[in-house]
Amino acid sequence: MARKSTxxxxxxxxxxxxxxxxxNEPAHGYALMSKIEEMTNGEYTIGPGSMYTTLKKLLEAGLxxxxxxxxxxxxxxxxxxxxxxxxxxRRKRIIDQSREIIEGMEVCxxxxxxxxxxxGLGYC
Amino acid sequence: MEKSKQILNWGWVTAEKQMIRKFEKCAREGWIPxxxxxxxxxxxxxxxxxxxxxxxxxxxxxxxxxxxxxSFFEAAGWKLALKEKGGFYIFSAPEGVPKPHTDRALLRExxxxxxxxxxxxxxxxxxxxxxxLVSVRVVAMPTWVVFLLCIPxxxxxxxxxILLVSTISLLVQQNDF
Numbered sequence: 639m640a641r642k643s644t645x646x647x648x649x650x651x652x653x654x655x656x657x658x659x660x661x662n663e664p665a666h667g668y669a670l671m672s673k674i675e676e677m678t679n680g681e682y683t684i685g686p687g688s689m690y691t692t693l694k695k696l697l698e699a700g701l702x703x704x705x706x707x708x709x710x711x712x713x714x715x716x717x718x719x720x721x722x723x724x725x726x727x728r729r730k731r732i733i734d735q736s737r738e739i740i741e742g743m744e745v746c747x748x749x750x751x752x753x754x755x756x757x758g759l760g761y762c
Numbered sequence: 763m764e765k766s767k768q769i770l771n772w773g774w775v776t777a778e779k780q781m782i783r784k785f786e787k788c789a790r791e792g793w794i795p796x797x798x799x800x801x802x803x804x805x806x807x808x809x810x811x812x813x814x815x816x817x818x819x820x821x822x823x824x825x826x827x828x829x830x831x832x833s834f835f836e837a838a839g840w841k842l843a844l845k846e847k848g849g850f851y852i853f854s855a856p857e858g859v860p861k862p863h864t865d866r867a868l869l870r871e872x873x874x875x876x877x878x879x880x881x882x883x884x885x886x887x888x889x890x891x892x893x894x895l896v897s898v899r900v901v902a903m904p905t906w907v908v909f910l911l912c913i914p915x916x917x918x919x920x921x922x923x924i925l926l927v928s929t930i931s932l933l934v935q936q937n938d939f
Contacts (some may be wrong), residue, residue: 668837686834687862
């Protein structure tokens with residue numbers, strides 16, 4: 639059986655997730671690139687090729703729409719909003735399920751054994 | 763008169779990495795592609811100030827109006843260096859500008875889409891070549907007919923070769939990750 643695309647499978651890639659998240663307010667496609675970079679403090683960058691292709695795929699899937707054809711402004715559809723929330727819940731569930739293990743992990747820090755929780759999830 | 767030189771086009775699918783390296787080397791030596799010049803297997807380069815540029819290729823075969831598409835690249839610091847037949851867009855940017863494709867899963871999906879088009883075409887050309895070779899051996903036909911058939915057969919064999927190399931190249935890139 640052919641593997642479903644990331645959009646159809648409803649397990650979004652980080653690129654799709656951030657695009658939908660930032661489309662909470664209507665925006666130009668190219669403005670989204672800098673918006674995502676600002677929101678993530680420069681930790682996440684989306685290149686123009688990935689941004690353009692992903693937006694077209696999201697348009698085809700009905701998750702976003704062009705709310706201003708002339709100005710090329712994109713916005714989230716109801717379907718897009720629903721799927722974004724579903725993916726948020728999925729991501730949150732993964733974090734919740736792994737929290738206990740991750741925070742309880744012991745690491746040796748300056749000769750002392752500490753848990754990740756005691757270290758504030760920072761690096762030793 | 764503006765100085766120019768020509769370089770061989772090895773193909774954007776068959777030799778993507780080699781072409782990018784060649785363009786980057788040319789830019790360092792003071793040569794950039796001339797967007798006005800079009801040739802099938804050669805690219806005209808025009809003289810410019812030596813610079814450290816990075817190049818990237820993107821494929822958009824179904825794009826009718828590319829104004830919005832190009833605006834995305836411009837906003838990200840990428841300038842259109844060359845536009846080739848078949849929807850190949852070649853962009854240049856100063857070093858340090860993030861690559862146009864940052865999403866590996868998406869890139870893999872795009873390559874898979876390309877492979878879906880290339881594999882049947884490769885098989886069709888292979889089939890035509892086999893039919894030609896078998897018919898020449900089995901069916902008795904005058905020499906002039908054989909010669910006449912050689913022209914389309916040679917074309918098919920050439921296309922098959924190009925498509926085969928392109929398909930293998932895409933499969934290798936697909937397994938790079």
